[in-house]
Amino acid sequence: MLNNILIAFAIVLIIEGVGPMLFANKWQKFLTNLSQQPVNQLRATGGVLVTIGLVSLLYLL
Template identity: 60%
Template sequence: MDWLWPALAIVLIVEGIGPLLFPTRWRLYLLQISQMPTNQLRQTGGVLVVIGVVCLFYLS
């Protein structure tokens, strides 16, 4: 459980870099995402979760 807070901090840093450095592009990116079909968003999220779990499995 000691890894949870540092991992959360890294996620916040990585997620904050886009809006901090490229706010206009970030806004356009979010507009594009908001217009994607729900199924496509769900599939993308599922793929990202699976990739994350596989990476976590191999790194630990």
């Protein structure tokens, strides 16, 4: 079980690292735009992503 979690975490790190590695300038502009969004919008987006992730995880298990 722990091994599977560590593998999943490693895959997330690889996927998250591809953007900044290959498209550093665009990634920087994206983060600048993201940092200027209202806090409530960021929280709502985060909540939606967490909900989608949890539903997906429950469906796959």
